[in-house]
Amino acid sequence: MSQPNIQARIRSNPKFAEMVGKRSRFAITLSLIVLVPYYTFMMITAFNPALLAQPLTAGGIVTVGWPVGAVLIVGSWLLTGIYIRRANGEFDALNEQILSEARK
């Protein structure tokens, strides 16, 4: 079967729109979950550094800023794990279906 024909079948398969929609929404949501806290953090360091300078426990030396930074790093990494779990599982399964239905 010719390539344009397969393309047309993929395009007309409602599962394709479903996969693209779901995956795009998921990717954008996760991007925002990384970027919004990161830029909020950057703005706090610029405009209200005192917030991050508070001690974590009363009388302690470690300030809030250090664990917040570590959470930004570890949290972003965990999000990549969440993304590939769904993309390599649910979305790829859907993708396989779309491709095999188009090649029939």
Place this chain on the structure above:
Amino acid sequence: MKRSFSALTAGILLAVSQLALAGPAIEGVEKQPINVSAIAMFMVFVLATLGITKWAAGRTKSTADFYTAGGGITGFQNGLAIAGDYMSAATLLGLTSLIYAKGYDGFIYTISFFVGWPIILFLIAERLRNLGKFTFADIASYRLDQNRIRTFAAFGSLTVVCFYLIVQMVGAGQLIQLLFGLDYNFAVICVGLLMMVYVTFGGMVATTWVQIIKACLLLGGGTVLMVLAFSRFDFSFDTLFTQAVAAHKSGIAIMAPGKLMADPVSAVSLSLALLFGTAGLPHIMMRFFTVPNAKEARKSVFYATGFIGFFFLVVMILGVSAIVIVGQDPGFFEGGVVGGKLIGGSNMPVMHLAKAVGGDVFLGFLSAVAFATILAVVSGLALAGASAISHDLYARVIKKGQATSAQEMKVTRIASVAIGCIAIILGILFKDQNVAFLVALAFGVAASVNFPVLILSMYWKGLTTRGALWGGIAGLVSAVGLVILSPAVWVKVLGNAQPVFPYDHPAIISMTTAFLVTWLMSVTDKSARAASEAEAFEEQFIRAQTGLGAASASAH
């Protein structure tokens, strides 16, 4: 091929061992005595990687093998290799010294260096893998004019590779004269020759494995150093930070954001350059084509992000530990004056820390790892540059896709050797120059030239050849122009009193300019070509989403 490989290898090894035995030549203030254990350990690394190169040379038969290791690298291996590309010697030395000097501000910088990775995964990785074959220009020119856009994208790659290579070569020369006690020029030549051997003979297979070995050494060495250093504080952050505050000249100020981020515009511009510049680095993008499919491409970013994040947290503890352990030891300061100039310069805290907690042997090990790091990163850069020349410019633009695999391989090997020679010459020319601005330039150009055309060609149907060209030129001119007018060049290199442009990183202006110009020149483009380019988006979109027709792994 085999004979020339052996001859070259033997020649280099001979040169290295002779110079190592020749003893320290006395010149230059910063040069240290010959470090025998460091050189011995580095020689082990060189021998092992040359062995791998020999093995890889036997497996590098086609252009696909050469550029992308035949797409046969697993997600985990590629994750390590990407992490290796990103964790350069500058990262290890630079970030620890930043935290050593500025405390929390250094940590903010470290975080900014990191957050680009999840974004690359969510928005770019799978489309990159599905659309590209060998280079990022494959994607940029997917449905646009092959000649003009591919040429432009190839030059974008080469520009970034060139700036980045100079930084690495100069860093290599300085670092090696410091750590190994070897001559600057000799170090630069040595790095250049080894890089040529890896790339020319072993292609992407060798380059990837060199990078993987080095990433393991760096992660392992860094972790051991962190455990040794942290054990001095009984693994208690309270003890560590209490002593660090007591030891640092800024005292409690190291615990909170300080001056580094006081200017929000500068902070945002820096973070844009780091965030999107990373996504526009050609040697990083190329790694996505070495895995068999989008699934493995995603996995590789997951692993890479994990390794890089872990390493950055290790670096954070190393930097703070160094404040206490290195910062109060007169033995690490010139003339024994605590708080004066560090022996070897401001980038040395992590090396001194290694000596303080692990002795000379551990210092030797870490020095060897730092050398290996530079070698691995320059090899990746050289390969990215060579593929831009041979695949994009020669095979696609000049030969219009009619070049045979053998011809293309020949050109790519010549290009690798040429890039090696140019890197050596530039490394020697830029000796003793302040090259910090070149980092800003490399990331600025990557974020303002490569990234906009890449992301828009994948996401925006309306992008046309005219828009991409004008936008790319606008990004290039504004990024380079603003770096020249910035404090790093206008004041520190050209010696003017006041910078014309106040920020070291131009991304906030140059990226915006690139996107705006691209958009404007695309929407006003009413040509027939523009219409057919928009029409071709449909096919590209389906391939990007489903991987239909994507380049697959070659059989081995």
